[in-house]
Amino acid sequence: MNKTWLIIQREYLTRVRKKTFIIATILFPLLYMALIFGSGYLASKGTKKLRVAIIDSSGLFDKALVSAANSTDSSSYLEYVTGNGASVQANYVSLGYDGFVVIADTAKWDKGLNDVKLITDKTYGLSAVQGVENKLNGIWDKVKSNKLGIDDTKKAIMDNSRINLTGENEKDKTANAAVASGIGYLCGFLIYFILLIYGSQVMMGVMEEKTNRIAEVMVSSIRPFQLMLGKIVGISMVALTQFFLWILFIFIIYNVTKSTGGSNDMISGMLGGVQKVFGSINIPLIIFCFAFYLLGGFFFYSSLYAAIGSAVNEDMREAQSLSLPVTMLVIFSIAMMTTAISDPTGKVAFWASIIPFSSPIVMMARIPFGVPGTVPYWQLALSMGLLVLGFLFTTWFAGKIYRTGILMYGKKPSWKEMTKWAFRKN
């Protein structure tokens, strides 16, 4: 056991000391956040707040009307421009406008104001343009009311008669489900990335030992199984270190923003949201389960990757084609996870979170919906127990393949051949 510990130490230290580990630890959350916020940003881009210059040559509009409209409707920002209309038209982008509207000097208040164009240098979504259209119509209404002598009192009476319609879902549980889905996706994808990234690291590590021809030197000092186990445990510790560093980052960032950014509206809004999220889920349970399923899933898959690494020769393509079935299992789990999140108590969710090959990802996506509400204790215990049995089996199976493969050169491996190695006597 002492020797396995030496292996674990080496595998851990050589990886953690590498610059790539430090860079990846810092960059990955940033990229991950960029992905999440980026897609959120893109989704909200459809209703972008346009900044539009109103170049009025007719003299029908005025500054007061436009700014009044701005204060009542903030879906876009309009700015009234009279004097140097031509130069604004030419330089609207550098002046900070998204576009401009020209009201021709031929416009008459009692005639229609048709075919006004919003000139922009990009194509904006329909809803953004409609927002500007509505606002312009509001101003145009005001212009006409003024001309007709409809004062504010009369106008207020007209406005009062407006009917407000808002939607309300009687089975309202949106807030909670959204948070749970979010956390579920986050956990599932994190495990998915870690399994694939670190699983292939195990495979590469084993291949390195084989192609460097150090394997035989090593197995004359320790059992092949110890060598394999040491590598897997060492690399799993690297993954776990990375995970806890991320948690630490989040904790630090959260506390720093809380103490410094309290006055800023946006940040305090975000903090409120984060607090709401943290309040609605069981953080310690999720962290515990995450660590458990991360390690369990990692042992389950990385021993298979180790077996593949031991069987192949120097050829990367051999490794890729042999590892494809294993990688497919991981990817398939992600597909199941999507189903499980949309229906966390359904049949697919249940079975996929019990069967060991998909349980690390799928169960981790279900847990944020609530234990024992959505996931009863017995399901969690069964899933965990089966995962432990599962990885004990794959480690045993892989160990048998590994022992033969690591010393076998020049033979083109196949899964059939490898299974033969696993089940033959000593």
Next chain:
Amino acid sequence: MILELKHLKKYYATQKAVDDISFSVERGSIFGLLGPNGAGKTTLLRMITGIFYPDSGEIIFDGKTFNPLKDIEHIGYMPEERGLYKKMKIGEQALYLAQLKGLGKADANRMLKEWFEKLEMESWWNKKVEDLSKGMQQKLQFVTTVLHRPKLVILDEPFSGLDPVNSNVIKDEIFNLAKGGSTIIFSTHRMEQVEEICDHIVLVNKGQKILDGTVKEVKQQFKENLFQVGLNEAPAENTNAIFEVVGRQRDKTLVVKINEGYTSNDVLNHFLQSGRSIHSFNEILPSLNDIFINLVEGTPTARQFQTVTA
């Protein structure tokens, strides 16, 4: 005896890699394990180092049944397929390998420093393995193999890739180890090295032992009664009752093969009686290389796969 093998067998699906081999290795000796490619040497060595379990047979190590888990700490094995972690620093790597052999960190460190000094490797400590030439790596591997003072050192082709100077350095260290009480099993194809270094040899071919004895014994066993005689004047006749001339050299030196029933003294008498003066007289013993080629020749050079029924 440090090591005794009794009827070891290891069959693979397609061949009998080791088929009933027995021999023993004396403590403190330098033992040569010889054989053509694919003869089963590596499989045999892997069983002795506990990497493989024999299908049947027994290994006695240091008087007791071989226990791979415990006894590998007393064995140093330098396999033919050997390598090092390329990205690791040399000192760190040597320490790591030494600790895996059961040495404490401080001890290992001290012993490594001694060895590095002895083999003029001190400046390597903080370099990476990828910066070393193949020969330098070989030297490092030798050090890591013998650092933990194993009772049994197994070296598979230890000189491949070494220049003559470094070969001699390693050769001297091998002799030193034997003098210090370690036993060395030495596996190679290079017969001139075997003749120079080994006390005892075993030749295996096709998974079976075909020769076993000291270098002297083996040479005696395969001698062809050839003698070299230097004379002041070479006789004209080629055959007589006592011997047959099988070769003549320009400086009046004959190579004679003594016929059965006669001895070297009869040859000397013959020439003395003929009145010629004898400048030199010595026996020609076969080289191990000749014996090896003789014994192995006639068997296919590349081992054929066979069906194993057992």
